[in-house]
Amino acid sequence: MGNCCEPPNKIDHFLYVKTGDIKGNLSNVKLRAKLQDINGKISNELKLDLHFGIDFERGRMNVFEAVSLNGFSDMVRVELWREDSEENQGDDLTDGVDWFCESLLVNNRQTEKCFYFPVLRWVLLNQHYKIEINDSLLPQTDPNAEQRKEELNHLQELYQYGQSAPDLPVQWDIINSQFQVLAKAGLSKLPATPWDSLEELLGVYVPELPEPVGVDRWSNDLCFGAQRLIGCNPTMIKLCTDLPENMSVTAEMLRPFLEGWTMKQIIEAKRLYVVDLKILKNIKTVPGHKVCAPIGLFFVTGDKQFVPIAIQLFQNIAPNNPVFLPNDPPFTWLLAKMWFNNADSAVHQALTHFCFTHLIMESVCVAMHRTISPSHPIYKLLAPHFLFLPSINARGLDQLISENGWIDRTTSLGREGMFELMKRGMDDWRMDVHGTFPKELESRGLLDLKVLNDYGYRDDGMLVYKALERYVNKIVFKCYESLEKLNNDIEIQNFARELSISKDDGGAGIKKNGTEICKTFTRAEDVSMLCINVIFTCTVQHAASNFPQYNEYAFPPNYPSILNGVPPTDKSPRTEEDILAVIPDKATTLEIMSITKLFSTRPPKSLTQWDFQNQFDYTAITAEAELRKELESISQTIKQRNETRDDIVKYFYLDPKNIPNFISV
Template identity: 40%
Template sequence: MPVAIQLFQRKSDDNPVFLPTNAPYTWMLAKMYFNNADACIHECASQLLFTHLVLECFCVASHRRLSASHPIFRLLEPHYQFMITTTHLATSVLLDPGSLLDNLMTGGRKVAMEILLRSWKEWRFDVNGTLPKDMEARGVENQEVIFNYPYRDDAMLIYTAIKAYVTTIVQGHYDEPEKLTNDWEIQDWIKELVTPAPLGFGIKGIPITGDQFTNTNEVIEVITTTIFICSVGHAAVNFNQYDEYASPLRYPLFLRGQPPKSAQIELTESDILQHLPSKYIALETAVLSQTLSTHGTTSLGYFSELFQADPISIPALQKFRQTLKEIEKTIDIKNEERKAKYPYLHPTKLPNGIPI
């Protein structure tokens, strides 16, 4: 529950602190403008950049550097299904001049590109992309302090299961240190990911020594986070979009006019209506968010094409599926106890990759 809102970063006479004790519609408009800013960040950074665009780098590098028979290629490939096609379509549909974000988001394409550029400079694989570190960096890891955080609680269950699955396969294939250090394919793969552009992708914060893997723990961390973002990370910021964006009062991607600059003026319902988007923009936003909220691949751990057929991976995959079934039961129990159910990370509805 918000206790206070200040809409701009610099203190000034026309940048007041809004409170729940202000006039109801004044407080409502302050919340709407906060959510508008949050929606712009969500759509451009959380949803597009930190899942689609980041993971496309890993997908492209895998196809460039790893042979189709490589165990890490076979481990990752089911999670890359549709990724390049989807991301190619998404960037043009969302970011081109006259595109959806250009028309449906406050500030349009110019603001979207600025958000992408600023966010990319700050994002790190080992902090923002890795679930436990992300929780710790944002100060939300302690369940006793913040006890009602369904994303954290459900995501940690699945992150742990993914890591156990990946650990079995990685340690099984690299049971001797020399097998990893002498594997030029995986070393070229990680080198391309960390090398700055234009020779590489310039992913910051990948937990390796220099530009090489030196031990299996490094490989496990990178692969676990990659699969996690493809499945859980994308699902958490994607499949709830219709629930959030469909009402422009709840989570407006576009608002007209200027944010309120006085907490003392008593606004009316008519004032709120003046800031809402047009009927066309509201409907187009609802259609876009409904489209983005659809599911398009088989559920996590169940692949339309099985790439892994070796004696190390098959038992690991079977155990992973069994663990996911146990997590399903746990989340079902949690949702019965929650005031509002959180269905987005239920393993039966959790895709392997980024289909849309």
């Protein structure tokens, strides 16, 4: 029977069945099981029935006495299935409803041994599942090969490219959560009227929607520079080796800002940097709005501060496209920075955040589910980092990027422009460059930690990357100790093939070296590198681009997602009224604040604090423990760094304690 009390001593074996904490889980389950020990001895059918009104409730661990297992040796296999309970027969409400079993554990109190069977599957009615001890096997060594094949065939029907993913539970309703935030803040509605002053805008913040850091920083050049290093889009800055040809700037124009150094000297000293957003040239926008395609130059001062020294808002050299400088009239220079940041935010939302983390990782996620069994060690390594991702993306597309949705209402780019920009970005994106953290840094001339101080995204990110690299290598290299194991692993090779097939031909279309990522894995290093990149993107990269959003966006002059009017075409003096004329109205500001607040809310569990324990084999368990210890040390290192960093470049987002396991929002 099921009970939650301390089992009596006279029984040797006890079964612990854990129901997954997943929304929509059936609780009234008639469960059956057979156990097999190391000597081939198979138990009678065990009826794991519950009484006294206790069900297999989500997240619950139920305990069963197993008298018939007395005398059995070490367990190696469980066969598990569900029968239709009498009360469910003919009940339309339970038709097609399944039960997610997280794990089954057998505890032999006589020998004090525990045997883990991580089921981690939706258990369909009358479908038998044979699970091996620890359930971490390459396909060529799995005694349940036929079951494995049938399971993958079923998953391929569920997971289709270009469609919403299978009915995974969605536990976050964005729009409903937004209403709750606004109600708690007492700001359910503001009129669609302009702000009368910056002071009036500052008065909108309340404890539930507090003042973001941008309030105190938006007009400061040092903070504008810091946004390239620790803001939500820290992947645009590049080492500059020559003045851009499409920018009408000269060394003489920049001389007042170079502290007496020549242009040649600062370039040789690696003190000149550039952000060139040419990808935005002639991009579609929301009717009545403009998005620039700007170029910005940045300089590392003698006291190692990172400051802007020139901004040109469009790519063409023309009289009505001047180069704005820090010594221009103050509000003119402010306007130039705001239009620059508006363009930067377009790249952030469409590419850095949504496309290069959410969408690309969903393609890899679907390929994994279609080709790799849940019993595969690589599946177990990657699956925790894909948790709910297809459903999260589907909900985001439906509620935020739908026609006349949040993106259309609160960004200059809008939905159509966002899709066009994602297409442009994907034309150039490569897994071996943009999807590989050290290579991506190297492509921008910023891999060397001695180049560009206070680049928290790189400096902290590399600590976590190296730790993940060591963790993944331990598991993958143990899995593929010989080339023969890799070559004979049909599932991992199908995974490589599915990733490489173009989208038009029904694959994921992930590119490498300008073409397919790889049609086969020929080295364990290839598998390891892909796994490192995937885990890093789903954890570190997403954290860096997602969680700073409220601090950046919630005060629109600081990092405006939408601006009204047209960009300045001359350097004539402007006033605060010109600033107020371009920032979004009150209703739009409130929408930006509330949604970015939700985006910036972290889930409670950080990296390696799993929702489900996937890995139980010794190598993986040991590697996890070592990773956990290393991440704890990295967290302390980052805290120490922030004690010595200037306030404007303190960086908390890549402290492992602030990084979730998966793309949560």
